[in-house]
Amino acid sequence: MNHPPGAVCVRAPGKINLALRVGAPDEDGYHPLATVFQAVSLHEDVIATRADALSLTVEGRDAERVPTDDSNLALRAARLLQEHTGITAGAHLHIVKQVPVAGGMGGGSADAAAALLACDQLWDAGLDREQLVRLARRLGADVPFALTGLTAIGSGRGDVLTSAMVGGSYHWVLAVQDTGLSTPEVFAAFDDDGGTHAPAPHLDDALLVALRGGDPLALARHLVNDLEEAALDLRPELGDVIAAADRAGALAAVLSGSGPTVAALALDERHARSVAAVVQEAEVAREVLVVTGPVPGARVLEQVSGS
Numbered sequence: 001m002n003h004p005p006g007a008v009c010v011r012a013p014g015k016i017n018l019a020l021r022v023g024a025p026d027e028d029g030y031h032p033l034a035t036v037f038q039a040v041s042l043h044e045d046v047i048a049t050r051a052d053a054l055s056l057t058v059e060g061r062d063a064e065r066v067p068t069d070d071s072n073l074a075l076r077a078a079r080l081l082q083e084h085t086g087i088t089a090g091a092h093l094h095i096v097k098q099v100p101v102a103g104g105m106g107g108g109s110a111d112a113a114a115a116l117l118a119c120d121q122l123w124d125a126g127l128d129r130e131q132l133v134r135l136a137r138r139l140g141a142d143v144p145f146a147l148t149g150l151t152a153i154g155s156g157r158g159d160v161l162t163s164a165m166v167g168g169s170y171h172w173v174l175a176v177q178d179t180g181l182s183t184p185e186v187f188a189a190f191d192d193d194g195g196t197h198a199p200a201p202h203l204d205d206a207l208l209v210a211l212r213g214g215d216p217l218a219l220a221r222h223l224v225n226d227l228e229e230a231a232l233d234l235r236p237e238l239g240d241v242i243a244a245a246d247r248a249g250a251l252a253a254v255l256s257g258s259g260p261t262v263a264a265l266a267l268d269e270r271h272a273r274s275v276a277a278v279v280q281e282a283e284v285a286r287e288v289l290v291v292t293g294p295v296p297g298a299r300v301l302e303q304v305s306g307s
């Protein structure tokens with residue numbers, strides 16, 4: 001891709017949650033989580049160029065659904081970096097989207113992480129990873145993971161991360177829906193359901209052992225999402241998506257985050273393609289994609305020399 005002189009291009013991944021255990025809400029209404037994130041090969045690119053003020057354009061999957069006003073997470077990230085460093089320079093941010101909007105795959109969070117890193121480079125701010133992660137946490141619970149990528153265990157609100165050992169690479173089939181689900185609405189439906197409401201949510205050790213072993217058959221037995229029932233209450237047709245993935249021979253299928261994207265695990269790339277073809281034929285999703293994980297977190301792809 002051709003970028004103007006001085007442009008910085010950063011790529012950040014979308015994520016799926018291999019396990020998502022949810023506890024009782026705290027006094028702010030936030031729910032403590034125990035989750036395993038995996039970054040997958042569906043990316044957001046943010047191209048930052050020098051400008052007098054902050055501005056934004058968006059292209060790619062669901063671009064028309066992304067807010068371009070001050071609520072945009074990439075713009076909020078750039079503004080937070082300005083405030084933190086005292087830098088007054090501006091930037092134009094151009095986002096190229098692959099991650100579906102409001103899909104439970106952390107696309108907005110990936111934009112925020114990419115914008116932080118891109119503006120840090122563009123403005124020569126010189127923040128280290130730890131400082132960037134601290135700013136990321138202020139932008140949203142999923143933003144630190146988009147910076148670090150790979151596979152990680154998230155606790156707290158999902159923003160306290162420890163890396164997870166993973167053997168090999170996994171092949172996923174993603175069933176992407178036409179209309180997104182709102183994260184706060186899904187958490188509210190979870191509370192209405194009575195939820196699991198263990199005060200301290202806990203991950204099964206067997207899941208972490210399965211991940212280390214790199215065997216998709218073992219991992220398949222431990223995919224879990226406490227928000228799945230709440231998402232199914234709000235969107236009953238998601239049951240058809242999971243059933244279609246099962247019929248297609250997926251090893252297991254699970255809702256990612258607050259949905260509505262369903263991630264189905266396959267044995268290998270060939271198996272993933274055959275599961276994807278059958279799910280596509282079932283007409284239960286707008287799009288069916290094949291991805292792999294883990295992939296790295298936000299990273300600079302290119303810095304075009306020039307003034």
Ligand SMILES: C[C@@](CO)(OP(=O)(O)O)[C@H](O)COP(=O)(O)OP(=O)(O)OC[C@H]1O[C@@H](n2ccc(N)nc2=O)[C@H](O)[C@@H]1O
Nearest residue numbers: 029030031104105106140141142157158183184187257258
């Ligand atoms: C559920 C998860 C799982 O990875 O993913 P998504 O489905 O959004 O991708 C995340 O925890 C989402 O994180 P993120 O999308 O950054 O959420 P935030 O902007 O911080 O929160 C949006 C709203 O969701 C609710 N919320 C979020 C996280 C949490 N642990 N408890 C909550 O109750 C709150 O009502 C909050 O105001």
Ligand SMILES: Nc1ncnc2c1ncn2[C@@H]1O[C@H](COP(=O)(O)OP(=O)(O)O)[C@@H](O)[C@H]1O
Nearest residue numbers: 072073074101102103104105106107108109111
């Ligand atoms: N840069 C951005 N990209 C996508 N959505 C954004 C962005 N900034 C703010 N949003 C808002 O955040 C909401 C959640 O979006 P997203 O991160 O795509 O999904 P999810 O939280 O389900 O992973 C969207 O409905 C949108 O209104």
